[in-house]
Amino acid sequence: MAQDLNQQEHKEIDAVTGTSTTGHEWDGIRELNTPLPRWWLWTFYLCIVWAVGYWVVYPAWPLLTNSTQGITGWHARSAIVADIDELKLLRGPMMDKLTSASLQEIAGDQQLLEFARALGKPAFADNCAPCHGAGGGGGKGYPDLNDDDWLWGGKLADIENTIRHGARGGDDDGHQGRMPAFGRDGLLKANEISAVADYVRSLSGLATEPGVDLALGKKTFADNCTLCHGPEGKGNREVGAPNLTDKLWFYGSDKKIIMEGLQNGRGGVMPAWGGRLSEPTIKALTVYVHSLGGGEK
């Protein structure tokens, strides 16, 4: 039946398949006519119409200064704002709790602590990581926030204070102490700087070169450094003077580096974040930093 029909309609029938051909021929090769269903064609047209619908509904065609806005007024930016609002609503109860709780209460409440840490982590990455490193690992001149050595104190209140007011960052309530430039300002002579550097190294048990004048170093230290670093060199958090007897070195333990500090002074800047970050964010950051590993009770 099928073949009869084919022969009736089209003269050219492929011998092997019994199918009619389109009549196109290339070097003796002919194209079989296996037609698409017509509904397929209509579906294709429908898709085109559907696509035009997008122009109507959504922002689509670029204009000189703007673009066509679409009848729904949908926009990626407003969609994100809506999403963020939804998220804020979701976080609302915990956020309120965080805002009203004291730092001690946050640290004592496991659920609130986890919330604060989760909130603090991205805030740290946004604001603190450029200097302190992604995990608060610090670097030369930038304190490692994971260890147990704190320039300005490692209790929750100390950390909050440092975050809020910074150090030497122009905030009058911030930490102001700095290491004077003993060499540059002519307070110490070169041989005294060298001797005190050796002495400071010896405080934490580091080996000193043979023949150095530790006595001169000790005397110079007692005359010039104890005011801030204390008679035993254990430091003073009131003025941000580091403990010189422990194994940690803020800038490095090389004699050259210590002498550099004595010559030119030290005084890195930590910005005051008080006016820049929201209160809950500061709390969250405080708790996050405190929980990195070095937080003091």
Place this chain on the structure above:
Amino acid sequence: MIAPATHTVSLDQAPAAPGLARLVAAAEVGSPPPPEEEIPLYAPRRQIYPQSVHGTFRRIKTAVLVVSLGIYYLLPFVRWDRGPNAPSQAALLDLPNHRFYLFFIEIWPQEVYYFTGLLILAAIGLFLMNAIAGRVWCGYLCPQTVWTDLFFAIERLVEGDRREHMQRDRQKWTVETYARKAVKHFLWLMVAWWTGGAWVLYFADAPTLVKQLATGQAPFVAYAWIGILTFTTYTLAGHMREQVCLYMCPWPRIQAALTDEYALNVTYRYDRGEPRCSAKKAEQLRVQGQPAGDCVDCLQCVHVCPTGVDIRGGADLGCIQCGLCIDACDNVMSKLGRATGLIAFDTDINIKRRLEGQQPFFKLLRMRTALYAFIIAVAGGVMLYTLATRDSEGISVIHDRNPMFVRLSDGALRNGYTIRIVNKRLKRREFILGFDGVPASLIDFVGLPPRDDGQMLIDVGPDQTREVRILVTDYGAPPPTSTRVVFRITDVATGEQSDARDHFFGP
């Protein structure tokens, strides 16, 4: 008519196109042929009016339809008590909470490899079916077939069987015609709507959602999905039908490449059927000692076919192997007092063997069936084994990326880790964390107070995970740059253990 010579083309040589071409050509029956020079590049749709039929394969098909649709529509309402901490629905895809429940099995997102296993089983199962009896999946189990069959049944109920339906369609449409069509489409839409409704019930507590849907309180996404599935079911099962199999589904094409000459297919035994002639003429011819086939050319096999195939033309792309033509032919043969099985699940090889006077030959056990069965057994076995022996708890560890290690003011070294403990049981459990690898070490738990008796226990809620940050401090001799360490959790109550490996880093 198609010359009998066509039948000698064996399965592997038979090109896929002729089946379609025949359909297309047949579609133009009755319409005036186009002018000689105009060649149609798009084929019009041919309306198929499949006739109802009774018989073995129809009964199997109906049974499969009832069972599979019964499972589909009713399974969401089956309850399964898992205690207070988990949903009590036997089959539930809990997307918001990332859990899949199926009776006593609960799958977590990280166990998605079970779905990979299921996909492997499904694929190889399909191949095995194909190696044994061709496209029986298409004929009996494919959702497209099942729903189309259901829609055919509704159509016959409302518009009558083939003859009545065709006649009414051809005549000038009366109010009754319109009314019947309206009722049919309404019933179709109801079934389609119910299909979409059942679908969403797999994603939420069914009784609750039904109540919500009825009172307009259900989430928008539920209504949207019901709408989508109503549309697809109504369109695909009501309107697209065999077009899905012929033009949209990839399986006929893949199947043609996967089959072999021993696979059983719905086959017209032309050795017995040809030459076709009426019963009366056959008697005359036989008296005269001339050949006369059993096929009386009643076209019953074509009329019952849901895809409009004439199976007497040989293996066909459109044939879904539902076997309804076998039932139709058997009924006719029985009435004529002839042996049934003129159309049957058979192979071309057997036809040739019979023509040569040999016994038919069925080869069920072949390399491919054995291999498919083996793969199914291995994949299924591995899945069952891992499912039966999987831990009900787990631990994973991430070492701090920055800093890799911390030196403390007394010179000790500390590494920070984030551990996550998984509790797959539906009750709260307490774990002790053990640490092995750095002898002189101490573990601090950030923000986790010790119990009153000083023991450090981590309790994890039912069917939950818990993340804890821990600090391991080494007070011993300076460790090497990297030391292998093991974290081990032990369930305090049951003693079940699970561990994870990591490293302790130094300068």
